[in-house]
Amino acid sequence: xxxxxxxxxxxxxxxxxxxxxxxLLISQRGRLLEGISECVEVKGYSGxxxxxxxxxxxxxxxxxxxxxxxKEECFVAAVEAGANLxxxxxxxxxxxxxxxxxxxxxxxxxxxxxxxxxxxxxxxxLVLVEAFKVGGAAVERHDASLDMFTALCRQFHRRxxxxxxxxxxxxxxxxxxxxxxxxxxxxxxIERGEIAQLPRRIxxxxxxxxxxxxxxxx
Numbered sequence: 192x193x194x195x196x197x198x199x200x201x202x203x204x205x206x207x208x209x210x211x212x213x214x215l216l217i218s219q220r221g222r223l224l225e226g227i228s229e230c231v232e233v234k235g236y237s238g239x240x241x242x243x244x245x246x247x248x249x250x251x252x253x254x255x256x257x258x259x260x261x262k263e264e265c266f267v268a269a270v271e272a273g274a275n276l277x278x279x280x281x282x283x284x285x286x287x288x289x290x291x292x293x294x295x296x297x298x299x300x301x302x303x304x305x306x307x308x309x310x311x312x313x314x315x316x317l318v319l320v321e322a323f324k325v326g327g328a329a330v331e332r333h334d335a336s337l338d339m340f341t342a343l344c345r346q347f348h349r350r351x352x353x354x355x356x357x358x359x360x361x362x363x364x365x366x367x368x369x370x371x372x373x374x375x376x377x378x379x380x381i382e383r384g385e386i387a388q389l390p391r392r393i394x395x396x397x398x399x400x401x402x403x404x405x406x407x408x409x
Contacts, residue, residue, distance in 0.1 A: 204284065204303075208310060211279055220258045222248040224269040227262070228313040236266065236325050266317075267328045273314035274336030277307050281343070293351040297400050298393075300343070301373070305390045308377055312386055319378045337374060341367045348404050359405050369400050 226248035230239040241262060245255050259265040284303045285296055308315045322333040344366040351358045373396055380386045 204306065207283055208280055208307065211276065211283065219248070219250050219254055220268075221272070222250060223255060223258060223265055224272045225313075227265050228269050228273070228317045231266070231321050232313045232316050236321055263325070263328065266321075266325060267332050269314070270318050270322050270329055270332045271336070273311065273318040274332075274339065276311065276314065277304065277318075278336075278339060278343075280307050293347055293354060293404070294401065294406055296350070297347055297404065297406070298397050301393055301396050301400065302390075304373070305393055305396075308389055309386060312381075315377070315386065316381050319374060320381050337367070337370050340370045344369050344400075344404070351404055351406055355407055357407065361403065361405060365403055369403050372399060 223244060226244045226246075227239065229247055230243045234243065239262070241252065241255065244262070244265065245252055248255075255265070259268065281300045281303045284299055285291070288295060288299060291299070318333060318336065322329040341363065345363065348358075348361050348366065352360075376392060376396070377386070377389060380389055
């Protein structure tokens with residue numbers, strides 16, 4: 192399996208993550224999204240008040256209402272922001288690879304996924320755990336984010352088909368199983384307070400993804 196690389200590579204990846212994060216969350220709206228994710232991690236959604244959110248974001252209540260009509264709307268937007276941050280970082284790291292094959296793209300994507308999840312525990316909990324407790328539009332946003340990553344898996348499989356005539360067709364339902372399995376494993380680790388262990392699962396996650404995608408062994 193491909194490794195992350197030298198310490199300088201780790202630093203560059205960290206710098207890129209920081210830049211992407213700031214681009215998404217540095218505005219007043221972004222601070223509110225970050226504020227609600229931090230509050231929900233500590234107090235849960237039902238226990239989080241508007242006063243908590245604006246206090247953590249260091250903005251006024253009037254500023255909150257300039258961006259969101261309700262706490263729920265802010266929460267759903269934070270779920271979307273968390274998913275978008277993850278997708279953007281995966282896309283950025285893939286774009287930096289030189290002449291990758293499908294296995295390299297999948298491996299790099301899963302490495303980046305694990306890095307972002309560990310680096311963003313509040314947003315990760317919001318997307319993968321708390322969204323289900325809130326229900327409604329939050330679950331719809333969560334499911335839409337999974338569909339977005341399933342579409343990425345479809346891109347991987349199309350590339351694999353172009354690389355080898357021996358790769359069989361794979362249904363969208365089977366591709367969705369990759370994302371469902373990765374998300375469920377991550378959710379369990381978050382619930383257990385063991386999210387720091389996620390990077391240790393990279394070899395298993397890669398092996399599972401390779402099997403579903405029907406990729407040839409290197």
